Amino acid sequence: MKLLRNTLLETFVTVAECGGFSDAQFALGITQSAISIRIRDLETSLGYRVCERGRGGFRLTEQGEIAYQKARDMLRSARDFDAELLELRNAVTGDLRIGVVDAVSSLPGLNLAVALQRFLQRPNEVRLEIVVASPIDLTQQLISGELHVAIAPFRSLSPDLDYVELCAEEHRLYCSTSHPLFDRPAEDIGPQILSQYPLCQRTYDMLVSPDLGLPEPRAVVANMEAMAMLIETGQYIGPLPEHFAKPRVAQGLFRELASPELCWSSPFSLATRRAQVHRRAVELFVQDVQAACAAVSYD
Amino acid sequence: MKLLRNTLLETFVTVAECGGFSDAQFALGITQSAISIRIRDLETSLGYRVCERGRGGFRLTEQGEIAYQKARDMLRSARDFDAELLELRNAVTGDLRIGVVDAVSSLPGLNLAVALQRFLQRPNEVRLEIVVASPIDLTQQLISGELHVAIAPFRSLSPDLDYVELCAEEHRLYCSTSHPLFDRPAEDIGPQILSQYPLCQRTYDMLVSPDLGLPEPRAVVANMEAMAMLIETGQYIGPLPEHFAKPRVAQGLFRELASPELCWSSPFSLATRRAQVHRRAVELFVQDVQAACAAVSYD
DNA sequence: CAATTACATAAGAAATTTTCATGCAAATAT
DNA sequence: ATATTTGCATGAAAATTTCTTATGTAATTG
Numbered sequence A, B: 001m002k003l004l005r006n007t008l009l010e011t012f013v014t015v016a017e018c019g020g021f022s023d024a025q026f027a028l029g030i031t032q033s034a035i036s037i038r039i040r041d042l043e044t045s046l047g048y049r050v051c052e053r054g055r056g057g058f059r060l061t062e063q064g065e066i067a068y069q070k071a072r073d074m075l076r077s078a079r080d081f082d083a084e085l086l087e088l089r090n091a092v093t094g095d096l097r098i099g100v101v102d103a104v105s106s107l108p109g110l111n112l113a114v115a116l117q118r119f120l121q122r123p124n125e126v127r128l129e130i131v132v133a134s135p136i137d138l139t140q141q142l143i144s145g146e147l148h149v150a151i152a153p154f155r156s157l158s159p160d161l162d163y164v165e166l167c168a169e170e171h172r173l174y175c176s177t178s179h180p181l182f183d184r185p186a187e188d189i190g191p192q193i194l195s196q197y198p199l200c201q202r203t204y205d206m207l208v209s210p211d212l213g214l215p216e217p218r219a220v221v222a223n224m225e226a227m228a229m230l231i232e233t234g235q236y237i238g239p240l241p242e243h244f245a246k247p248r249v250a251q252g253l254f255r256e257l258a259s260p261e262l263c264w265s266s267p268f269s270l271a272t273r274r275a276q277v278h279r280r281a282v283e284l285f286v287q288d289v290q291a292a293c294a295a296v297s298y299d
Numbered sequence C: 001c002a003a004t005t006a007c008a009t010a011a012g013a014a015a016t017t018t019t020c021a022t023g024c025a026a027a028t029a030t
Numbered sequence D: 001a002t003a004t005t006t007g008c009a010t011g012a013a014a015a016t017t018t019c020t021t022a023t024g025t026a027a028t029t030g
Helices: A007-018 A021-028 A032-046 A062-089 A112-121 A135-144 A224-232 A242-250 A280-298 B007-018 B021-028 B032-046 B062-089 B112-121 B135-144 B224-232 B242-250 B280-298
Strands: A093-100 A125-132 A149-152 A161-176 A200-202 A219-221 A238-241 A254-256 A264-273 B093-100 B125-132 B149-152 B161-176 B200-202 B219-221 B238-241 B254-256 B264-273
Touching (some): A007 A021, A007 A062, A062 A093, A062 B032, A093 A135, A093 A280, A135 A161, A135 A264, A149 A280, A161 A224, A161 A280, A200 A224, A219 A224, A224 A238, A224 A242, A238 A242, A242 A254, B062 B093, B062 B280, B093 B280, B112 B125, B135 B149, B149 B280, B161 B242, B161 B280, B200 B238, B219 B224, B224 B238, B224 B242, B238 B242, B264 B280
Parallel strands (some): A093 A125, A093 A149, A200 A219
Antiparallel strands (some): A149 A264, A161 A238, A161 A264, B149 B264, B161 B238, B161 B254, B161 B264
């Protein structure tokens, strides 16, 4: 159940994350004195102090900070290594670290909940981990091995990754009730009018529709909720996925500023690190996501 | 002194390499029965048998074969990881795995012996490992982490590697005493004449001078000694580094078929995996190689 | 200034790992 | 065919390692 891995390093990482020995007791399931000894042994073999501790407070030393990051990364790949060996007995096990962009849960065409359900119904011993981040961060984390799969509208494709297109996400521009444009008749709405109002944009990939000559964005966000909040202020117009804005539109809070030039969609893909074979868990999850997408498109 | 690493895996790898438990006793420094227990424990936690053994002979199982390769790779990176943490205390330690092409020892302009001497004179606890392979293999091994640095005439550059040019290697075409061309006057030698004789070429990068319209090579080799042997038969003409052929020319065994079109040189570079920072040992060795090259060029 | 918190340390207890002795089965020698 | 040797497995005792308990110390807090 744990082939690679090393108690000293695991202790160190846990201690660093707990911010001290006493909290780490519970995380590690051993006594404080055992932790004290382990850290002492680690420091002895490393030849330097990894953390300052005591009643005065806890903090990693300069070297400890670097060691911590390296150790954390190494333990992660050690776990993946374990899983690789264990999966040779045809088990499905190990970590499955999934990354997605935010506001993905309501995206029609990608039923992630169903995909997860399918996956979890298989016999497996997998430990799931789901993180939310921007496409750019997700790409980085895939390459570094922090993630196994990621689902996002990837704008720039990395040569180190493999992509499978899943579905498309429809985008529109929106404003809120308190915005001057809210009550303007639909025929008035066009690029020229829009360009006179402050625009809120996404940081990560400038997902607004192909060059509308819209003004420099006055605000940028990395999250759909945050985008919605800024639009809600009435100070900004901003792009949102249609599925995400829908409830607010239905409530009469938002208005879609839809002229033909302001409708666009971005393709959602699933990305994995380029490799001959993936871990069984990864392989199966990818299948399940694709199956879930296919099921949706038949509806 | 060993942070990551795991006794079970190390035992397994050593046993696999020794081809049995009894030989591995000496390699591991423990008794045969301890090995037996360790392998049993490993198999218990993996859930499958890694090797068939007994008086009937030793061999890895199908799963064991895969596990062995993964484990070997993993232990290698575990050692590198150890070295990274240890080098935070300003030590120079760990493995330094160097790859070169063959016949590099006599290359003027690259005094590898001096570079190694410089490196070894520094205070360090490094374990050296030097392998000889073709530029293509070296590139692969750098990318996979099997090697830390490689020195070779790299023809195609990988985006995953960093290159530093060191010096150039002069090449000429040669034939031996028993070859029909050996006694032809120098003014007869030209591409037209040469193209009538079988040519021996290198497998790895077709290092012969830029397109001479020479005939399809009749023999290929991946090693300078082998090239020299084939030329020595008198059946082939073939390219060799000038410095390598020199002793044989001096002995009157080879003749240089040197017309202006048949002189060319290939740049020798040092390659490392692209990374922000390298291990201290790697960094220092690269410096030493460059210093050794610079020293030569002042002579 | 007492109480508390966070860690260090010593000694014994517990758990793990190794060795030693021996057993067994297959291959080889007689 | 039988004996011997080789390669590994196993049980029990020994050795080593690791943990817990109990206690100590220093810095902070009330």
